[in-house]
Amino acid sequence: EVQLVESGGGLVQPGGSLKLSCAASGFTFSSYGMSWVRQTPDKRLELVATINSNGGSTYYPDSVKGRFTISRDNAKNTLYLQMSSLKSEDTAMYYCARGGYDYERFAYWGQGTLVTVSA
Amino acid sequence: ENVLTQSPAIMSASLGEKVTMSCRASSSVNYMYWYQQKSDASPKLWIYYTSNLAPGVPARFSGSGSGNSYSLTISSMEGEDAATYYCQQFTSSPLTFGAGTKLELK
Numbered sequence: 001e002v003q004l005v006e007s008g009g010g011l012v013q014p015g016g017s018l019k020l021s022c023a024a025s026g027f028t029f030s031s032y033g034m035s036w037v038r039q040t041p042d043k044r045l046e047l048v049a050t051i052n053s054n055g056g057s058t059y060y061p062d063s064v065k066g067r068f069t070i071s072r073d074n075a076k077n078t079l080y081l082q083m084s085s086l087k088s089e090d091t092a093m094y095y096c097a098r099g100g101y102d103y104e105r106f107a108y109w110g111q112g113t114l115v116t117v118s119a
Numbered sequence: 120e121n122v123l124t125q126s127p128a129i130m131s132a133s134l135g136e137k138v139t140m141s142c143r144a145s146s147s148v149n150y151m152y153w154y155q156q157k158s159d160a161s162p163k164l165w166i167y168y169t170s171n172l173a174p175g176v177p178a179r180f181s182g183s184g185s186g187n188s189y190s191l192t193i194s195s196m197e198g199e200d201a202a203t204y205y206c207q208q209f210t211s212s213p214l215t216f217g218a219g220t221k222l223e224l225k
Contacts (some may be wrong), residue, residue: 034202043203043218043219044216044218044219045162045205045207045216047153047214047216047218048211059212059213061213095161095162100214102205103169105152105164105209106152106154106162106164106207107164107173108164109161109162109163110161111161112161
């Protein structure tokens, strides 16, 4: 059974940093591109970052480029999202998802971890 | 950015009723993907490559469309189908999602 378990969310002040983790199991992690997708309080979904299977290629939308960094450790079957210079508009539920890179559908999603940016 | 407009935003249907929801893209796309999300749960892949049902999705669901216009249809509404459905495209970068259609049971 495929499982994606996120952790690391919480309350952070504007300008602060946070690192999210996603532990993957039930599939060959090193064979798949992975992504972080967030859902804002108004329920909209937005791709935050995506990474290819070996970690050598990444993509970020303009809204987070230069502030967020996606990475992975294939030996530990874990995906990461380092977030810095956080803004109130980054407040959202952050989902780890398998896919998103190279037109690969989001076949599996984690349960999400909530990030709240507020003073 | 390729904007996906879903309509209606909210709809309700009775048990056994046929349901159709729409997703319109601002630029033509090759395929459309659909995700189902129930309250307090994460999204689930529902339909891929426009018309292929994800594993476990009931056969009463179908997807169709081409170019700028796509739709998701339920042939006969059941209670478990009440959820929000999101469309998503990969053709244009960045990939984008629609705002969702919330389907309620009448």
